Amino acid sequence: QKEVEQNSGPLSVPEGAIASLNCTYSDRGSQSFFWYRQYSGKSPELIMFIYSNGDKEDGRFTAQLNKASQYVSLLIRDSQPSDSATYLCAVNAEAAGNKLTFGGGTRVLVKP
């Protein structure tokens, strides 16, 4: 079992719809969780972080964390073609020496 798992996609959503991305992790001691966006040929860019159970909203992005079920999700509201990218989930895992462990990423395609 991978430590951080994501569906590779592609997740195809129409423009204006909500994109829902999920990520599960194995280390129950994980304390901080991050979502990165990576455009093709570019480096990962941090877009959201969440530390506590519940929802955290930032503009069109909402991160949701459920530590009991060991999953973190990212919602993108009013999806735009410019949101087409690969989204990486990263977890700060104590078992990994407090380094970030990355999932394989979910590719999102927003169609006009």
Place this chain on the structure above:
Amino acid sequence: NAGVTQTPKFQVLKTGQSMTLQCAQDMNHNSMYWYRQDPGMGLRLIYYSASEGTTDKGEVPNGYNVSRLNKREFSLRLESAAPSQTSVYFCASRAGAGDGYTFGSGTRLTVV
């Protein structure tokens, strides 16, 4: 602020040649990391430096060496390049445990 600066951006090496990838950050971050990213393999940690004066192996250290020259700079050296080291290399840094990483723009390396 420049953030994390990587040089060079592109490089072609012949098998057996050596080279050093440079990374510098101007954010006064304590920890620095070197990753490689290959299609279908995600981000894999090569080496990291939790603080100035320390370095540790990551998931895929074979064929690489690192030097944490000072708090700002963390270099990655390929002593004898092999085609299997063809990849995109990212340097990242963060202030402390629990924080997200800031990535450099990457080095696209091809070994022929």
